[in-house]
Amino acid sequence: MQASAPESLHDKVRAVIDLIRPAVQSDGGDIEFVDMNDQGIVRIRMHGACVGCPSSNMTLRIGIERSLKERIPEVASVEAVD
Numbered sequence: 642m643q644a645s646a647p648e649s650l651h652d653k654v655r656a657v658i659d660l661i662r663p664a665v666q667s668d669g670g671d672i673e674f675v676d677m678n679d680q681g682i683v684r685i686r687m688h689g690a691c692v693g694c695p696s697s698n699m700t701l702r703i704g705i706e707r708s709l710k711e712r713i714p715e716v717a718s719v720e721a722v723d
Contacts, residue, residue: 650715651676654683657712661705665691672705681717683709697721 648656651674658674665672670691675684685705691697698721706719 650713653713654709654716657709658685658705661708664704665700670694670697675722677716681715683716683719684722685719686723687721 654677655674658672662672666689668691669689671688672691673686673688675686677683683706685701687697687701691700694700701719701721706716709716709719
C-alpha cells in the first residue's frame with residue numbers, strides 16, 4: 642500500500658472553507674478560496690448576498706478567520722478580495 646501525500650496548506654484551507662460554506666450559503670451567500678501567501682494571509686472572495694452585506698465583515702472575522710485560525714495554526718489572517 643502506497644502512503645498518501647501530505648495534505649497541503651491550501652487543501653486544509655479549502656477543507657475548512659467547505660465546512661463553513663453551508664452556513665454562508667443558507668444566508669444566500671458563498672465564499673471562494675483565492676489563495677494563501679507565505680505570511681499566512683488567506684484571501685477569499687465573497688459571493689451572492691455577502692457582497693455589500695453590512696454583516697459580511699463580521700462573518701469574515703468572527704466566522705471564517707476564527708475557524709481557519711483554530712484549525713490551521715499557519716493562518717495569520719483572512720482578507721476579502723474583489
